[in-house]
Structures are given as structure tokens and as C-alpha cells.
Amino acid sequence: MDFQAIYKEKLISIPDAVGLLQSGQTLAAAMCASEPVGLLSELENHAERLQDVHLFLCLPMRKYGFYTKPEMAGHFFLENWFYGAPDRKVHGLGMVSYIPNNLHRAGTDRIHAGGLNVFWGTATPPNDRGIMSLSTSLVFERQLIDAADVVVLEINPNLPWTLGDTQIYLQDVDYIVENDTPLVELPSIEPAEVETAIGNFIADLIKDGATLQLGIGGIPNAIAQSLYDKHDLGIHTEMFTDGMVDLFEAGVVNGRHKTLWPNKMVGAFALGTQKLYDFVHNNVAVEFQQGKVTNDPYVMGKNYNMVSINTALQVDVLGQVCSQSIGSRHFSGTGGQLDTHRGAQISPGGRGIIALRSTVKNGAISTIVPQLSPGAEVTVPSQDVDTVVTEFGVAELRGRCLKDRTEALINIAHPDFRSWLREEVEKLGIVPKLVVPGADLA
Numbered sequence: 001m002d003f004q005a006i007y008k009e010k011l012i013s014i015p016d017a018v019g020l021l022q023s024g025q026t027l028a029a030a031m032c033a034s035e036p037v038g039l040l041s042e043l044e045n046h047a048e049r050l051q052d053v054h055l056f057l058c059l060p061m062r063k064y065g066f067y068t069k070p071e072m073a074g075h076f077f078l079e080n081w082f083y084g085a086p087d088r089k090v091h092g093l094g095m096v097s098y099i100p101n102n103l104h105r106a107g108t109d110r111i112h113a114g115g116l117n118v119f120w121g122t123a124t125p126p127n128d129r130g131i132m133s134l135s136t137s138l139v140f141e142r143q144l145i146d147a148a149d150v151v152v153l154e155i156n157p158n159l160p161w162t163l164g165d166t167q168i169y170l171q172d173v174d175y176i177v178e179n180d181t182p183l184v185e186l187p188s189i190e191p192a193e194v195e196t197a198i199g200n201f202i203a204d205l206i207k208d209g210a211t212l213q214l215g216i217g218g219i220p221n222a223i224a225q226s227l228y229d230k231h232d233l234g235i236h237t238e239m240f241t242d243g244m245v246d247l248f249e250a251g252v253v254n255g256r257h258k259t260l261w262p263n264k265m266v267g268a269f270a271l272g273t274q275k276l277y278d279f280v281h282n283n284v285a286v287e288f289q290q291g292k293v294t295n296d297p298y299v300m301g302k303n304y305n306m307v308s309i310n311t312a313l314q315v316d317v318l319g320q321v322c323s324q325s326i327g328s329r330h331f332s333g334t335g336g337q338l339d340t341h342r343g344a345q346i347s348p349g350g351r352g353i354i355a356l357r358s359t360v361k362n363g364a365i366s367t368i369v370p371q372l373s374p375g376a377e378v379t380v381p382s383q384d385v386d387t388v389v390t391e392f393g394v395a396e397l398r399g400r401c402l403k404d405r406t407e408a409l410i411n412i413a414h415p416d417f418r419s420w421l422r423e424e425v426e427k428l429g430i431v432p433k434l435v436v437p438g439a440d441l442a
């Protein structure tokens, strides 16, 4: 086949590709560093002729005009699997709404919910066999490419060629556009003292030879830096991060003892700096698999000694974890937190860790609370919770009663809040009081 001729046949301009969209249609797009920046930026220029187009995105990386400008109301509506900073800001405009989801089912549930007219993704330029790589994200992209009526891929030479389940053939794509935008970067931040203390407690819980998942946020990235004394660690994660590259380059990560995909780092998407994107490029040690595979708890649980490390905003004394809202103000999303927390507990020798600072806002607010704030969304229910870590220590909650959980969590709360927590727990009757023999229980 003459792949160059096929490529030329499918190539159209970005405005022409957006011009294919019709009022009332549904459209999903690839996420994070694989976001189709050219197509999404162009969308607002077509508002005049488009009404009621629903877009499905996950953690949009840029403040696109189509959902952040009030005059776009009625033209576009964003259904969002995971909020970032722009979404939080524009939530009040009424043009964005969160889709509750567990990441490994995001694509499957979208297909279940109804038809998908258009998918916009990104890919590397094709090789001489007409094969492209879907590059930095396979979370739901492949599933939605298969489900959509029309598929448009934005070809970007800056995208790394990643290996695993990432190949896509020119014949599977309806249209191609070209754009060479630099990839979005998430800078690495030096860990604060509190994060290092949390990292050190977690390092004590990780055996040599364990397989790790590290979640999104400042704390999981800081934890990687507490693991330089470990040996033969493996990676089975949702998100590849810069910290994992550092651990690989230091010889700490080699996947030697992994029981699933031995010797490979496995994940569904990469978000970090250019160092990470260079690392995953054409790297046979890095295996991209679909989110429905990496994050399926029963797949993740096939790794022995699987440890998941995620972070949260609030934990109540029952062990209910809220990682996605501050009270009723939606903040981010469940992502793969519950998937991976469960997967780690299915794993023989595994452990699900939730790590968080004991206080926020300069010590004014305790993150360990008697009750979640009204309206808070539960990310990990109390029946799934395993281990919670703060800078004051480790609370092992799995299989333990509420009385013991309460005590364990109060012991890792900030000392300034411990007596308040005890009083509140008693007021709420969460912990049974000691019954005096002979007391009247009527």
C-alpha cells in the first residue's frame, strides 16, 4: 500500500476538521500530554454555527475558550472525568460537569451511556508501514476510537513513540490534521519537610522487590525520593511520572521480581516533564496498556507485593477517604484511586496506602476529621480503606473495627487536633463508651 498517498488523502486543515462537527453531537478527546491542542483551541471559532455539542474530556490541560468563555454557553458543554485548575475556576459558569467514574471503566461506561459521534486524538507521524503510536495516553483512547463514528487524529512530531498497545493504523483513522505544539509539562517540585517525613514512613512499608503505583499530586511524587535505598522495585501504575524515571535511572526500579509483565514498567498515561517524555520514547522497558487493563483491580492484583500510594484531601475517623472535593466544591476526580487501592489489596502481600499531610492552610485545618465536610464525595469507602499515613505515622485500618480505626487515626492526626477529635468522636457516639458493670442500659 502507498501509505504516503493514504496520508495525503486523509489530511485536512484543523478548521476543516472542526467544520465536520454538527450541532447536538457528542465528542471525546484524548487526555493530558496527548490532548489535541490544535483542534480543541479551534473549537470556539465555530461556536456561531454549533449548538449543544457535548465534549467528554479528562483533566483538560489548557484553558480552552469553548468552555471558559461565558458566551459559549449553549454552544458547548463539557462533561469531565477529572477536574484541573481551569475547570474548578469555571465550574460556576455552568458549562462543565463532573462524571463520577472509576478510571478503568471510564471508556466502557461512556460507551454504555450512549453513542459517540466524534473522537479527536493525537498520534506520532506514521512510519513507513503506515503505523502510528498513540503516544502518551491509552486511558480510554483506544476504546473510544473503536466506538466513535468519526476519528480525527492530530499528528504531532513532538509526541514520543511509545510501545505496548499503542499502535494505530492509518486505515483506522478518518481524517488527519497536523500540529507541532510542544507537549504540556507538569513540573517536578522539591518535596517539603512534611512530605519527606511521610515518604520515610512509607519507605518502611515497602519491601525490596515490591511493585508500585504512585498517584497524582505533590505527595506521591515526593515519595519516589524516599525510595533510593530500595532494591529491585517494579512499576505497575496508571500514571508514569518523573519520579519513576529517577528511580529507574538510579537502578532502584528494574521490575526483576514482578509477577506480571516482569522487567517492564507498566502504565496507561505519562504526565510530567520533557525528561519523562524522552524516557518513554521508544523504550522497550516501558509498556503502555489501556486503562481498562492497568487499572482493573483484578489485573493489578496479579502483581505480588503490589503497593498503591495515593493522596487525599480529608479522611474521617471511620476511614472514609475524600480525595476529590472540598466539602461540596468539586476539586479533581476519583481517577484510578479506588481501582489501585483495591488492586493493591487483592495482591498477595500488597497494601493500599493513602498519604496526606495532617493539616493544611498553615496548620489551621486538620485533614483527619470526625466527619467528612457536608457534601464531600467519598473516593475510598471505609470498607475498602487499608493504610493511612501522615507525617506523624501509620494507621493500619484494614480489617479493624471503628473503635480501633478511630484511635489509630487520632494518633496520626496533628497533636493540636487530637483532643478535639476525641471529644467529637465521643459526642457523635462513634466509639462505644465503656459500660460500668451494673449500669442501667435501658
Ligand code: COA
Pocket (backbone or CB within 6 Å): 214, 215, 216, 217, 218, 219, 238, 239, 310, 311, 312, 313, 314, 323, 324, 326, 331, 332, 333, 334, 335, 336, 337, 340, 360, 361, 365, 366, 367
Ligand atoms: N480542607 C480545605 N482545603 C484543603 C484540604 C482540606 N481538607 N486539603 C487540601 N486543601 C487545599 C490545599 O491547601 C491546597 O490549596 P492551595 O492550592 O490554596 O494551597 C489545595 O486544596 C490542593 O491540595 P494539595 O494537597 O496541594 O493537592 P495536590 O495537588 O497534591 O492533589 C489530590 C491532591 C488529593 C487533590 C489529588 O491527588 C487527587 O485529585 N487525587 C484523586 C485522584 C487520584 O488519586 N488518582 C490516583 C491515580 S493517578
